[in-house]
Amino acid sequence: MATGFIPGVDVLAGSRVRPGGQCNLRKRWVVVNMTAAGKLKVLGISGSIRIASANSGLLRAAKELAPSDVEFEIADISRLPMFNLDLVDPDQPPEVVExxxxxxxxxxxxxxxxxxxxxxxxxxxxxxxxxSNNPNVLNEKPCTMGSCGGGGGGALGQLALRNALVFPNVHALNKPHLLIKLFDGSVQWDKETGDITDEKWRGRIQAQVVAFAVWARRINP
Known part of the structure; x- marks a missing residue:
């Protein structure tokens, strides 16, 4: 069985993974040999820098639950200075370069x-x-997104993010969606660490990262 697939988990727009690593994508059965293709390097970026951020916890869960052929690193954006064209030339700040x-x-x-x-x-x-500036290192990158929020699960935050990624030419996965309504009492999470402990939502996070790995390889082979 090709690594990166979980039998019986919905991964793309209602498709189901079948034994043998076959996934129904747009009514076509395809087999993706993830091991032969090598490790997929995924960078996690959290829009929250608070210590107990549930969104950072979402990324930690995605890293933990990612397929074995995915190398998942979480970036730290807390040290980036505010964007300023005066800092672009001739040399950008070392935190930005890194x-x-x-x-x-x-x-x-x-x-x-x-x-x-x-x-x-x-x-x-x-x-x-x-x-996106000098140079645009986001160009042609595939991305997915998730959010922990209030009544809408962070949907408008994702909408704004999608809009901001159009000009840098980032390819965003449309489905599945990952919108966690954190504050209605139905989701189990650790308020001290931000870790998502709810098994249902951990399963959905896992399905998201599996679907994304399959799709990202098609976009960025």
Missing amino acids: FKEKVKSCDAIFFATPEYNFSMTPVLKNAIDWC
Whole structure:
């Protein structure tokens, strides 16, 4: 069985993975030999820098539950200065250079974004602004996203993020969606660490990262 697939888990738009690693994508049965293709390098970027962030916890769960052929690293964007064209030339700040190198060298990006005032967070927008400028290291990168939020599960934060990724030419996975309504009492999570402990949602996070790994290899073979 090809690694990266979980039998019986819905991964793409209602498709189901069958024994043998076959996945029904647009009514075509395909087999993806993930091991032969090598490790998929995924960079996780959280739009929250608070210590007990559930969105950062979402990324930790995705890293833990990722297929064995996925190399998952979580970036730290807390040290990035506010984007300023005066800092672009001749040399960008070392924190920016280090972060952009991580983005450049990864195969795909997994964003986790809270929703602030019907939008994404300033720290996440700042990271995107740095990455899209001189040079644009986001160009042609496949991405997916998830969010932990209030009644809408962070949907408007994701919408704002998708819009900001259009100009840098990032390819965002449309389905499945990952919107965790964190504060209605139905989701189990550790408020001290931000870790998602709810088994149902951990299963959905796992399905998301599995689906993303399959799709990202098609976008960025």
